[in-house]
Amino acid sequence: MSQRSDLRRRRATLEDEWSRAVSLVKSTGSAPSSYQALRHEVAESWVRSLPSVDPARDSAPVTDGGAIQHRWTDSLLRRPVSALSDELRSIADDAGFVTAVTDESGTIMWTCAGQDMRRRAERVNFAPGGRWDEQAMGTNALSLALRTGRPSTVFSAEHVVNALHGWVCYCAPIHGPDGHVLGVLDLSTTWDRSHPLAMSTVRGLVSAIEAGLRSESPRPSRTDLPRLRLSCMGEEKAVREGVTLPLRPRQLEILTLLALEPDGFSPERLREALYGDRPVTASTFKAEISHLRRALGGGVATRRYALTAPVSCDAVDVLRALESGDADTALRLYRGPLLPRSEAPGIEEWRTRLEVAVREAVLASTRPEHALRYGERAPYDAEVHEHALRLLDRADARRAIPAGRLTTALRD
Structure with missing residues (x-):
């Protein structure tokens, strides 16, 4: 009970600080130069974030899902994360967390969660394709871990975006064998479940992923x-x-x-x-x-x-x-x-x-060959044939092909 009360007081203090900062940005266009209740690294991130990130935005911008799937397929992180997937899912299900892995840019490539937490996460695009770098979503644990190269926790109203004030997030960067940061591992849950042992869990999981990266044999070439x-x-x-x-x-x-x-x-x-x-x-x-x-x-x-x-x-x-x-x-x-x-x-x-x-x-495409080729397989797609006609010069003998297809498409 005492811990819950401490969390409530901390959250209320941060909300007051957040309201003061947002009001100043709205009135003057600049963030405060100093803060009373914020950790130094969080305060610095607020100064960077508030002038350009709308605190009222309701979710993260999204990268195309198909592209993310294939980036994840080619990612060095996929195999070691997959090897730990049962453990990651168990943590997500048993402790009420969302587990996420990003690439080096802060774009989420993989997540797992129980049904309730998955719904909460998807509302703010904390899901594959969601962009969580500082430029996109301001102060959050993923962006801080990537920027500092160190484990990071962001609690409730330490997040610049108001929609995230109900969350607490624990992150640690994942380093490749050459020392470069490949992404981050994140455990996120609701603010009232904040627990000091969560960060040690993240650190342990990241150590296991990094060990998996070191032990992997070189990837086969495409010819193999x-x-x-x-x-x-x-x-x-x-x-x-x-x-x-x-x-x-x-x-x-x-x-x-x-x-x-x-x-x-x-x-x-x-x-x-x-x-x-x-x-x-x-x-x-x-x-x-x-x-x-x-x-x-x-x-x-x-x-x-x-x-x-x-x-x-x-x-x-x-x-x-x-x-x-x-x-x-x-x-x-x-x-x-x-x-x-x-x-x-x-x-x-x-x-x-x-x-x-x-x-x-x-x-x-501005190349008529593309519309002509696709038109072979889409004989009733009038818009494609019209596009081909717009791209072809009036003297081009190939105009007869989309013209004939268009006549058939409009007739049917």
Whole structure:
């Protein structure tokens, strides 16, 4: 009871300091030069943050989710964090925390939490793709840990953004074998659960991640990767060393989902992605996973389903090409919709995301070749054909192609 009272008093004091600082910024456009109740590093961060970060903003800005997934796939942190995932999830579930890992820029790449804390976190975009650097979200534990290179705690109204005053966050930077900071590990919860042992937990977890980084063997080169090639754009097959694997449609759906979401699925989420609301027994679902695992010779983790062996996938390659602005490669690989015969909800969702991403890249391109090529696979998309006509010179003989397609599209 005494600890809760101390926390309440501390929070009230900080709220008074925060109100004074925000009022001064609104009236004069500058932050106070000194503070009474703030730690030195927090006060310095307020001075930097308040002139440019709106304290009334309700959430963090977000980076494209697809891009974050692939950055996480390539991150040096993914394997050592995955090795600790059971422990991290246990801490999140048992102690009521949100656990997060960022990259070196402060963008969240991975999180886990119980249902209630996940909802709270998602309201402020404390989720993959959320940007938590000081320029984006002002004073917070993630931005301080990255800026100082030291473990950091930020409690309640020490946060510049008012929407975060209900939180306490504990962070420590993660260093690679060469000493460079690769990101931070964060444990966050509500302010009333603040506990002095939380920081020692963070430090211990970071030490384990750094040990995992040191013990990892060098990554294979691209020429060593992967023996299995999954083709799911307009076709449905998996080929290993020149031999097509005899996978059933459901197993191809599972393999495609795992390739597109390398962080993996809980059993409940994967089952929902495959079957939706259909009544399917647990044994049927597990049998499909087992069949796929046998066909691959392993390669699928248990408990949380994720690929443990490298798989190249044309849908993943399309996304990476779009992220790098390479529309030529994206359109070359985009041979049609994702697993066109599949009715699995998770596949349908990814199919739409890919179609929209490719189409938007075509409409943003100033090269008529892109609209012409995409138009082959979208004969009824009048907007694409009109875009091609706008880009083609009136003397260009190729105008006949989109003109004919447009006539057909408008007629139907």
